[in-house]
Amino acid sequence: MEIINTSIKLNSRDRAVLMRTPFLSGLSGNSLGRMFGSMTILSLPARKSVFREGEDADAFYCVLSGYVRLYRLNREGREADIRICVPGDTFAECLLYGDRKYPFQAQTAEAATLARFDAQAVRELAEQESDVAKAVMISLSHHLLTAMECVANDRLHTAPQRVANYILTRCPVDGGPASIRLPFQKSLLAGMLGLAPEALSRAFSALRKTGVTVRGRVIQVGDVQALREMNVHQG
Amino acid sequence: MEIINTSIKLNSRDRAVLMRTPFLSGLSGNSLGRMFGSMTILSLPARKSVFREGEDADAFYCVLSGYVRLYRLNREGREADIRICVPGDTFAECLLYGDRKYPFQAQTAEAATLARFDAQAVRELAEQESDVAKAVMISLSHHLLTAMECVANDRLHTAPQRVANYILTRCPVDGGPASIRLPFQKSLLAGMLGLAPEALSRAFSALRKTGVTVRGRVIQVGDVQALREMNVHQG
DNA sequence: AGCGGTTTTTGACGCCGATCAAATATGCGC
DNA sequence: GCGCATATTTGATCGGCGTCAAAAACCGCT
Numbered sequence: 001m002e003i004i005n006t007s008i009k010l011n012s013r014d015r016a017v018l019m020r021t022p023f024l025s026g027l028s029g030n031s032l033g034r035m036f037g038s039m040t041i042l043s044l045p046a047r048k049s050v051f052r053e054g055e056d057a058d059a060f061y062c063v064l065s066g067y068v069r070l071y072r073l074n075r076e077g078r079e080a081d082i083r084i085c086v087p088g089d090t091f092a093e094c095l096l097y098g099d100r101k102y103p104f105q106a107q108t109a110e111a112a113t114l115a116r117f118d119a120q121a122v123r124e125l126a127e128q129e130s131d132v133a134k135a136v137m138i139s140l141s142h143h144l145l146t147a148m149e150c151v152a153n154d155r156l157h158t159a160p161q162r163v164a165n166y167i168l169t170r171c172p173v174d175g176g177p178a179s180i181r182l183p184f185q186k187s188l189l190a191g192m193l194g195l196a197p198e199a200l201s202r203a204f205s206a207l208r209k210t211g212v213t214v215r216g217r218v219i220q221v222g223d224v225q226a227l228r229e230m231n232v233h234q235g
Numbered sequence: 236m237e238i239i240n241t242s243i244k245l246n247s248r249d250r251a252v253l254m255r256t257p258f259l260s261g262l263s264g265n266s267l268g269r270m271f272g273s274m275t276i277l278s279l280p281a282r283k284s285v286f287r288e289g290e291d292a293d294a295f296y297c298v299l300s301g302y303v304r305l306y307r308l309n310r311e312g313r314e315a316d317i318r319i320c321v322p323g324d325t326f327a328e329c330l331l332y333g334d335r336k337y338p339f340q341a342q343t344a345e346a347a348t349l350a351r352f353d354a355q356a357v358r359e360l361a362e363q364e365s366d367v368a369k370a371v372m373i374s375l376s377h378h379l380l381t382a383m384e385c386v387a388n389d390r391l392h393t394a395p396q397r398v399a400n401y402i403l404t405r406c407p408v409d410g411g412p413a414s415i416r417l418p419f420q421k422s423l424l425a426g427m428l429g430l431a432p433e434a435l436s437r438a439f440s441a442l443r444k445t446g447v448t449v450r451g452r453v454i455q456v457g458d459v460q461a462l463r464e465m466n467v468h469q470g
Numbered sequence: 471a472g473c474g475g476t477t478t479t480t481g482a483c484g485c486c487g488a489t490c491a492a493a494t495a496t497g498c499g500c
Numbered sequence: 501g502c503g504c505a506t507a508t509t510t511g512a513t514c515g516g517c518g519t520c521a522a523a524a525a526c527c528g529c530t
Contacts, residue, residue: 141331144382152307156308158487393516432477
């Protein structure tokens with residue numbers, strides 16, 4: 001079911017994604033080589049578990065293609081997404097120096113290719129090579145910032161505001177009309193924003209009066225500036 | 236208004252707190268000395284800003300006594316807490332390698348003593364000394380994990396569940412009765428849990444039927460195990 | 471112990487978003 | 501292009517929590 005290749009078997013697009021990650025882009029040739037040495041590639045079909053909560057955390061990952069959901073379950077089995085990882089994202093590096101058990105579940109949201117890094121090997125490498133340590137710190141800093149923003153966002157903004165924010169982050173900065181295409185299903189976006197799919201759908205229709213129209217995965221914004229204003233005023 | 240001492244002026248309790256932080260406890264004598272060299276101590280009264288969103292992020296901090304709220308504002312000026320920092324906590328290390336602007340506000344919740352570390356100095360030190368880099372990684376990992384748990388907690392649990400969880404984290408592990416004392420105002424706890432103070436109050440009274448009684452800052456739990464069960468079943 | 475300012479609780483109310491169910495749209499495989 | 505499985509939208513309902521206002525409790529001070 002799950003296909004594991006060596007690092008040699010890596011198509012050029014995946015390799016390009018990997019090299020552009022904050023994690024690897026700053027490394028010297030030597031560190032890079034050793035990171036590659038501790039790395040394996042795996043390809044997984046959609047809706048396949050990468051790891052489960054409570055399992056031994058002996059690796060962390062980088063998404064090369066596809067999407068990975070990090071989520072938790074409550075007692076009744078309801079799921080809440082913590083983070084959606086897109087190509088170029090690393091995840092679970094937080095346990096390099098934390099618990100040795102995964103504190104959440106990871107599951108592919110569609111077919112995905114992942115680079116798997118052995119935790120122990122990278123831990124040792126980070127002790128020896130300051131550029132690796134720096135890469136880890138940069139990555140952790142960035143994820144911490146994002147997570148804190150997520151908490152603030154959840155606590156401060158309503159569903160239409162969060163959706164508008166999301167749209168605005170993917171729009172060109174100018175004030176005119178724009179059109180963007182979601183790279184994944186709406187249900188995944190709903191999870192990212194901490195919403196039920198129905199709530200996302202209603203948020204989109206609430207944004208219609210601000211000039212946002214949705215057809216399939218395509219979102220059209222009549223006036224980016226107007227959307228930004230509405231978020232300020234009517235918020 | 237704000238009193239800045241040199242690192243020499245540091246009472247023994249504050250010094251003990253500082254030495255027990257994950258940040259400094261693992262350092263060699265040499266690194267420790269250099270960290271101390273980049274450090275200043277400041278004492279602030281209650282409700283005093285430590286830094287504001289958008290300011291240049293040229294330092295990070297460790298709480299020695301008192302409490303510090305990290306929070307964001309929305310457009311109408313409503314505040315949402317992102318994290319409450321207690322003695323021993325460091326905050327804002329995430330910008331060592333991130334943006335160079337603080338992405339949130341920090342304010343003392345009561346009179347507080349803080350150690351202030353110069354960002355540039357620690358950044359350089361982390362490049363040279365692997366134990367400093369390791370301390371940064373440990374600290375960032377831990378905060379990232381906590382932040383992710385906060386997102387999951389907000390999204391999965393109701394107010395009484397969050398309050399019960401908080402109580403359980405401060406109770407001895409056994410199953411009998413327990414009594415704990417809040418180290419701060421209830422309004423601060425409300426913010427930590429992402430609740431309005433009124434909602435916290437109502438959550439406490441909802442927990443009465445599970446054997447939780449509150450008088451002032453003292454919380455009595457009739458049966459810790461029962462509280463844990465309730466959280467599982469009626470959740 | 472009494473006082474006064476602050477914190478917390480309680481009540482009333484409304485809105486937001488979760489849930490369930492049913493209708494509709496989308497997109498993929500043939 | 502058709503049909504089917506899946507994703508999304510829409511409607512109805514409901515519970516949770518924020519907000520405002522007023523009452524009560526708490527805390528530090530003298």
